[in-house]
Amino acid sequence: MTRARLRLVVLGLSLSSSWGNGHATTYRALLRAFAERGHAVLFLEREVPWYAEHRDLTESDFCDLAFYRELVDLERFRDRIASADAVIVGSYVPEGVAVGRRVRAWNRSVCAFYDIDTPVTLAKLEARDHAYLAPDLIRSYDLYLSFAGGPTLRRIEERYGSPAARQLYCSVDPEAYPALERDALWDLSYLGTHSPDRQPTLTRLLLEPARRAPQLRFAVAGPQYPREIDWPRNVERIEHVAPAEHPAFYAASRYTLNVTRADMIRAGYSPSVRLFEAAACGTPILTDRWKGLETVLAPGREILPVDTAEDVLALLEGQPEPERLRLAAAARARVLGSHSAAHRAAELENHLRVAIERRRNVTMRLVLAEASASEAMSE
Structure with missing residues (x-):
């Protein structure tokens, strides 16, 4: 009926x-x-x-x-x-x-x-x-x-x-966020508006790895970042990426980083839309930890939690390419099937x-x- x-x-x-x-x-x-x-x-x-x-x-x-x-x-x-x-x-x-x-x-x-x-x-x-x-x-x-x-x-x-x-x-619109074939410009990217409570995590999980590994390439995209931030030379700053450009941005990233606001970490069960968008675009995701993550994407199989700069660099420099691609495919299948x-x-x-x-x-x-x-x- x-x-x-x-x-x-x-x-x-x-x-x-x-x-x-x-x-x-x-x-x-x-x-x-x-x-x-x-x-x-x-x-x-x-x-x-x-x-x-x-x-x-x-x-x-x-x-x-x-x-x-x-x-x-x-x-x-x-x-x-x-x-x-x-x-x-x-x-x-x-x-x-x-x-x-x-x-x-x-x-x-x-x-x-x-x-x-x-x-x-x-x-x-x-x-x-x-x-x-x-x-x-x-x-x-x-x-x-x-x-x-x-x-x-x-x-x-x-x-x-x-x-x-x-x-x-x-959620994510799969038609607006397709998986594209692009040459990688960055080993790790982050897409998000500046937030004071996210900045320490961004520093720990992206800026510090960039300082330690000048041979790797990084990108931070989003508005409102203070001028006084000391950006390493191998971090490309992009002021704004319009939604229509998100798939190309993710496609140019070997991995992307998810950083969660402090209030959302305390509450748990609060996934960011960036998780679903990046996964739909076929880009593997590194993330900070929060309660309920496993109900959205399976840690270790569909998403990779990291705690330190050492964790990030171990993945960027040591994870085999087939495993990176497998992780991306698993996350994409989960998001398209549930989110x-x-x-x-x-x-x-x-x-x-x-x-x-x-x-x-x-x-x-x-x-x-x-x-x-x-x-x-x-x-």
Whole structure:
């Protein structure tokens, strides 16, 4: 039996610009696959100068993309928000608390929060930083979709009162991230925006190996790195790599490095989208360690955890080429079989449909209770 088409509105940090954030590529992969399942999507993005200046998606062929300048400007989209089967508000949306309360007041169906930064969000809540989410709003949302799985989901429900916290990891669009044949330019690369809490790990696992092995070649790509960083001569710095260029970047890397933010290491079960993208592109991955890694990719067979510069150099200089290629093929097969955008879109649809049905049942019980009370009073 054909399932009903869903009308979804998403208010997210950015769909139009991948500059300095990992949200855009996540939304692009997920919503394209969701639309391919037959659903209609409207994405509303706050117009801000730093993304407007670095826009790499001006028109979307899988959803309606519209911009609003101020909170009051959302009034233009009130009818579509109110009539949607489900509305999702994402993490780091400017004035996210006010946006969420407005959406909840307008839409009586399902309202969800999609946390692409769950461990960071929870750390902010502990510090009473409610920049884009507040505890009372968590209870108001029908569904909390989380980039972090494992025990974090229970914490969101038990401590913050979410009716339903569900894992929705990032994913990769295999068509956008194919495995390419390229000559290797670098022995080890890293792709990511600068983050102070990631920098010590990047220094330990890439810059220090580069200093010790000047005959090897390295690359660090991403914006916002401080000028005072002392880059070894054999480390190529690239300010920004647009999503369309990611496959070529990974193809030019013998290995690539994954570095996890401190809050995500503490929470565990928080894979980065770079893991899935690099694996889909057929590039072997070295990674720092975090709890739950084995539920995403198998250490030693699909991904290689490293702790020291010595670990990194032993792999770069000593791992046989057949083993490197085997690791890459195994990771690619795992990601395409479990972590593609199509898998995530199916999960999202299921989470939304369950939430919609749950809300309908609650509404029906309230209607029946009111009818029963009214009948009793009239007797």
